[in-house]
Amino acid sequence: MKLKNVELETILANMVQEIDFSGVIHVENDTGVIHTSAHGFSNRSDAIPNTTNTRFGIASGCKFFTAIGICQLVERGSISFHSKLSNLLDHSFPQFNEEVTVHQLLTHSSGIPDYFDEDEMDDFEELWVKNPMYHMRELEDFLPLFQNQQMKFTPGEKFYYNNAGYIVLGLIIEKVTGIPFTDYVEEHIFKPAQMEESGYFSLDSLPAKTALGYIDKEDGTWKTNSYSIPIKGGADGGAYVTAGDFTKLWQSLLNGKLVSKEMLDKMMTPWIETNNDNDYYGYGMWMEKAEDKIVKYHVMGYDPGVSFASAYYPATETIVVIPSNKEHGPHKLMYLLEDRI
Numbered sequence: 001m002k003l004k005n006v007e008l009e010t011i012l013a014n015m016v017q018e019i020d021f022s023g024v025i026h027v028e029n030d031t032g033v034i035h036t037s038a039h040g041f042s043n044r045s046d047a048i049p050n051t052t053n054t055r056f057g058i059a060s061g062c063k064f065f066t067a068i069g070i071c072q073l074v075e076r077g078s079i080s081f082h083s084k085l086s087n088l089l090d091h092s093f094p095q096f097n098e099e100v101t102v103h104q105l106l107t108h109s110s111g112i113p114d115y116f117d118e119d120e121m122d123d124f125e126e127l128w129v130k131n132p133m134y135h136m137r138e139l140e141d142f143l144p145l146f147q148n149q150q151m152k153f154t155p156g157e158k159f160y161y162n163n164a165g166y167i168v169l170g171l172i173i174e175k176v177t178g179i180p181f182t183d184y185v186e187e188h189i190f191k192p193a194q195m196e197e198s199g200y201f202s203l204d205s206l207p208a209k210t211a212l213g214y215i216d217k218e219d220g221t222w223k224t225n226s227y228s229i230p231i232k233g234g235a236d237g238g239a240y241v242t243a244g245d246f247t248k249l250w251q252s253l254l255n256g257k258l259v260s261k262e263m264l265d266k267m268m269t270p271w272i273e274t275n276n277d278n279d280y281y282g283y284g285m286w287m288e289k290a291e292d293k294i295v296k297y298h299v300m301g302y303d304p305g306v307s308f309a310s311a312y313y314p315a316t317e318t319i320v321v322i323p324s325n326k327e328h329g330p331h332k333l334m335y336l337l338e339d340r341i
Contacts, residue, residue, distance in 0.1 A: 023324030026243035042211035055210040055240040056323035058308040059301030066235045067284020105165040111153040115145035163236040170235020193252035195245035211325035213305025225305030243321040
C-alpha cells in the first residue's frame with residue numbers, strides 16, 4: 001500500500017466512525033498483515049466488543065465454499081461441469097429443463113426458480129413467516145420453496161443471481177459423497193485451509209466468540225437476526241468465520257491446497273457477464289475488469305443483520321476481508337482501501 005500505515009489507520013478510523021461500522025477489517029499481502037482491527041459489539045446487550053478473532057456470519061460469502069467443493073468433485077472425476085442436474089439427483093423437479101448443467105448452476109445462468117426471488121420479494125425475513133426458520137436445518141428443507149415452480153428462462157441464456165442453484169449444488173455434493181454438505185465443507189475445505197475457528201453453527205447453539213447479527217430500525221431501536229435467517233447455514237450461505245480464517249481460505253486456494261492450478265484457472269475464468277459493467281462471474285466468485293484485465297476477484301454476502309465483503313487483488317497480491325454483524329458497511333471500507341492499494 002502506498003500510504004504509511006499511520007495514514008491508513010487514520011483514514012479507516014474516520015470512515016469507521018462515519019458509518020458506525022461493526023465488524024473486523026483485515027488486510028494482508030505476501031509480506032504479512034497490513035492492517036487488522038475490530039469495531040463495535042458482538043453482543044450489544046452485554047456490551048461485549050468484537051475482536052479480530054470474533055466469528056461472523058457471512059451469508060452468501062459461503063457460495064465460495066460450495067463452488068470449491070464442486071470443483072474438487074470434478075477433479076476427482078465424480079462429476080463434470082457438463083453433468084446434467086436431471087442425471088445427478090433423484091429429487092422431483094417437474095418443471096425444470098432437463099438440460100440444466102452444473103456449470104450453469106455455478107454461474108447463476110441455469111434459469112431454475114429461486115426460493116428468494118429479489119424481483120418478487122424485498123425482504124428475506126418475509127420467507128420465514130410461512131416457513132418457520134427453525135425448521136430450516138438441512139438442504140432438503142429448502143426444496144418445497146422452489147422445486148415445483150417453473151423455469152425463469154432457458155438454461156444458459158443470461159446471468160440471474162440464484163440462491164436455489166447453490167442449494168441444488170450442495171445436494172449434488174451430498175449425493176456424490178454420501179455425507180452431509182456442512183460436514184464435507186468442514187472436512188475438505190476448512191481443515192486443509194486450517195480454518196480452525198470456522199463452522200456451520202446453529203443459531204440456537206452458537207459457540208463463544210460469535211457475533212450476533214443486528215437489524216437496526218429507523219427509529220433507533222434494534223433487534224437481533226435470530227428469527228430472520230435459517231437456523232443453520234448450508235450451501236447458499238450461513239457459515240460463521242473469522243477474518244483471519246477467510247484470509248487463509250484465499251491463500252490455500254491460490255496456493256493449490258484446495259484445487260489444482262488448472263482447476264483454479266477455471267474457477268477464476270470470467271464465464272459470464274453480470275448485470276453491471278465490467279463485472280463478471282466465475283465459479284463462486286465475482287470479478288472486476290479494467291482494460292480487459294481482471295483487477296479484482298471478490299465474494300460478498302448480505303442477510304438480515306449480516307454484511308460481508310472480501311477480495312483478492314492480483315496486481316498487489318493483497319487480500320481484504322471485512323465481515324460485519326450489521327447490514328451495511330464493508331463495501332464502503334473496501335472501496336476506501338481500493339483507492340490506496
